Amino acid sequence: MTKKVVLAYSGGLDTSVAIEWIKDKTGAEVVAVAADVGQGGEDMNVIKQRALDCGAVAAEVLDLREEFANEYCAPALKANALYMDRYPLVSSLSRPIISKYLVEAAKKHDAYMVGHGCTGKGNDQVRFEVSIAALDPDLKVFAPVRDSGMTRDKAIIFAGEKNLPIDVNKKNPYSIDQNVWGRAIETGFLEDIWNEPIEDIYTYTKNPAEKREADEVLITFKKGLPTHIDGQAVSMLQAIEIMNKRAGDQGIGRIDMVEDRLVGIKSREVYEAPGAMALITAHQELENVCLERELSRFKRGVEQRWGELVYDGLWFSPLRKALDVFIEETQKHVSGDIRMRLHAGKAVVTGRKSTESLYRYDLATYDSEDTYDQSWAKGFIEIFGMTAKIAADRDRKSK
Ligand code: ARG
Numbered sequence: 001m002t003k004k005v006v007l008a009y010s011g012g013l014d015t016s017v018a019i020e021w022i023k024d025k026t027g028a029e030v031v032a033v034a035a036d037v038g039q040g041g042e043d044m045n046v047i048k049q050r051a052l053d054c055g056a057v058a059a060e061v062l063d064l065r066e067e068f069a070n071e072y073c074a075p076a077l078k079a080n081a082l083y084m085d086r087y088p089l090v091s092s093l094s095r096p097i098i099s100k101y102l103v104e105a106a107k108k109h110d111a112y113m114v115g116h117g118c119t120g121k122g123n124d125q126v127r128f129e130v131s132i133a134a135l136d137p138d139l140k141v142f143a144p145v146r147d148s149g150m151t152r153d154k155a156i157i158f159a160g161e162k163n164l165p166i167d168v169n170k171k172n173p174y175s176i177d178q179n180v181w182g183r184a185i186e187t188g189f190l191e192d193i194w195n196e197p198i199e200d201i202y203t204y205t206k207n208p209a210e211k212r213e214a215d216e217v218l219i220t221f222k223k224g225l226p227t228h229i230d231g232q233a234v235s236m237l238q239a240i241e242i243m244n245k246r247a248g249d250q251g252i253g254r255i256d257m258v259e260d261r262l263v264g265i266k267s268r269e270v271y272e273a274p275g276a277m278a279l280i281t282a283h284q285e286l287e288n289v290c291l292e293r294e295l296s297r298f299k300r301g302v303e304q305r306w307g308e309l310v311y312d313g314l315w316f317s318p319l320r321k322a323l324d325v326f327i328e329e330t331q332k333h334v335s336g337d338i339r340m341r342l343h344a345g346k347a348v349v350t351g352r353k354s355t356e357s358l359y360r361y362d363l364a365t366y367d368s369e370d371t372y373d374q375s376w377a378k379g380f381i382e383i384f385g386m387t388a389k390i391a392a393d394r395d396r397k398s399k
Contacts (some may be wrong), residue, residue, distance in 0.1 A: 002027075002028065002029045003026070003027070003028040003112055003113075004028055004031055004109050005022050005028045005030050005031070005113045005114070005142065006031045006033055006105045006106045006109060006111045006115070007019060007022065007031065007032050007033065007056070007114075007116070008035075008098060008115065009032035009034045009051050009056075009059070010047075010117065011050055011051075013152075013155065013156075013159075013168060014117045014145060014150070014152075014155060015032075016050060016054045016159075016164065016166045017054075017150065017155040017164060017166070018115060018117055019032060019054045019056050020054065020055045021144045021148070021155070021158060022115050022142060025142075025148055026113070026142065028111075028112075028113070030055065030056050030115070031056060031057060031058045031059070031105060031109045031111060032048075032056040032058070033059075033062065033102055033105045034059070034060070034062070035061075035062050035097070035098045035101060036061065036062065036064060037065060037094045037097065037098070038065045038068065038069070038179050038237070038240075038241070039178045039179050040178070041178075044061040047061060048060070048061045050165070053164075054164050054166065055162075058109065062101055064097055064098075064101065065180060065237055066235070066237055068097050068181075069180060069235070069236040069237035069240055070235075070237070072093045072096070072097055072181075073180070074236050076088065076089055076276075076310070077224070077226075077276075077280060077283055078224045078283075078327050078330075078331050078334075079302070079303050079307065079323075080280050080283060080284050081280075081306055081307040082280070082303075083259070083308065083311045084259060084260065085304075086257050087271060087311075088181060088182055088271070088273045088277060088280065089307060089310055089311060090178070090179060090184055090271060090273060090276070091123070091124060091127075091177045091179075091184050092123065092127060092310050092311045092313075093179075093181055093310065094177075094179045094181075095128055095131060096131045096316060099131030099135065100131070102116075102132065103135040103136045103139065106136065106139055107136075111139075112139070112140060113140040113142055114132055114139055114140070114141055114142075115141070115142045115143065115144065116128050116143055117143070117144070118143055118146065119145050119146055120143070120146035121265060122263070123261050123262050123311065123312070123313065125143060126262055127313035127315070128141075129141050130313040130314065130316070131313065131316050134317075135316065156168045173187070173188040173189075174186060174188045174190070178204075180237065180241065180244070180275070181240065181273060182204070182272060182273025182274075182275075182276050183203065183204050183272050183273070184269060184270075184271050185270040186267065186268070186270070190268050190270060191268060193258060193268045197256055197270050201270060202254065202272055204244060204272040204273070204274055205247075205251050205252065205274050206248065206249055206251050207251055208251025208252070208254070208345025208346075209251070209345075210251070212249075212250070212343075214250070214341050214342065214343035214344075215246055215249070215250055215341070215343065216339065216340070216341055216342070216350075217243075217278075217339070217340050217342060218231070218338070218339050219243075219279070219338050219340065221282070221283065221335055221336060221338070222335045223331045223332060224330075224331030224334040225331075226279060229242050229243070239275075240276070240279065241275065243278045244274050244275035246274075246278075247274035247275060247278035247347055248274035248275070249342075250274075250342040250343055250344065250345065251344065252274045252277060252278055252347050253271075253272055253275070253277035253278065254270075254271070254272050255269075255270065255271040256268075256270050257270075262312045277347065278340065278342065281347045281349065282338040282347070283334070285338055285349040285352060286334055286335075286336055286352060287330075287334055289352050289354050289359055290334050290335070290336065290354055290356050290357060290358060291330060291334070292358060295330055299327070299330050303327075305319075305323065306320065306323050306324075309323070333356040335355070336353050336354025336355065337351075337353040337354070338351070338352055339352075
């Protein structure tokens with residue numbers, strides 16, 4: 001029986017050429033697996049047919065949108081996950097779920113190896129391979145672009161030689177990865193970090209500078225997740241999709257940053273994640289209302305670590321699982337309504353309401369209903385500040 005390789009297939013030039021390339025280099029048959037994680041664009045059946053036309057013995061398209069939203073985006077929202085305080089982990093979140101289904105397909109088709117189209121310079125190779133190794137340590141991995149010199153030029157020549165039915169002129173000048181949580185745009189003229197992104201590169205967001213009416217939205221959360229938008233019940237996937245549209249129309253969620261990759265390289269990244277950024281903004285503010293101070297302060301450190309772990313490809317790791325148990329515990333009381341104004345590239349919270357609120361009007365107010373005894377504060381400050389005061393006294397004396 002001929003050996004089999006399962007290939008993570010996107011439908012683009014590189015992975016289309018990779019089908020014949022892998023057959024050529026390994027003598028194996030190739031099973032193409034394409035995952036729908038809400039990237040939109042081409043019909044998944046067109047992608048499936050292309051894989052078969054390019055020489056795959058079998059092709060599978062998997063609709064992973066609900067699972068991606070519920071099992072990957074939802075924990076990221078609860079964690080307010082932003083790598084380097086800015087990047088909502090778009091690609092980092094999709095790699096583990098795709099890996100899970102590559103491993104499943106490998107079992108089903110009795111494949112000995114998994115292939116992917118990543119280069120040797122990025123984070124995605126790490127995320128795929130660490131995830132695959134965690135799920136099935138016996139599977140081998142082959143990355144034609146990285147491991148056998150399948151450069152863009154060679155791929156185009158090879159496609160011609162093999163008469164592959166793909167339009168090699170359709171090459172996009174950027175490297176793009178997108179899913180329902182957002183979109184990443186790299187390379188091309190963006191590699192000069194002085195160059196400003198041009199309007200053309202964006203598809204999830206409209207230009208925030210254009211004049212338009214503001215949009216007011218009411219998001220209802222239950223235990224840290226959105227359940228209603230403007231009173232209409234929504235699934236996690238629907239919440240992201242609706243907010244992608246509404247926040248995207250207001251130019252919200254554009255991010256232009258220089259990022260620290262795991263492999264040690266700094267890279268210029270442009271992202272657009274309107275739904276993710278609007279939901280995180282709303283969720284953070286509801287937490288400000290519902291989380292006790294010490295829990296809230298501690299959670300911020302956990303959030304950062306969670307983001308770094310997931311960014312670094314360690315989704316399937318004991319620490320991520322343990323941190324998720326902590327984060328889940330923190331979400332028990334994160335329920336209520338957030339009103340936001342979406343306008344001119346910003347999602348601004350304008351109101352909060354929660355039956356689990358820790359905000360106490362009677363303590364906060366300067367009006368007559370005040371129940372806070374200000375005389376308590378004097379003694380509190382004496383004792384609280386004692387350690388700093390004693391040290392400062394010593395330092396003055398020893399000068
Ligand atoms: N730098 C981002 C990350 O590591 C985006 C990667 C996008 N991938 C791509 N093939 N363009 O998560």
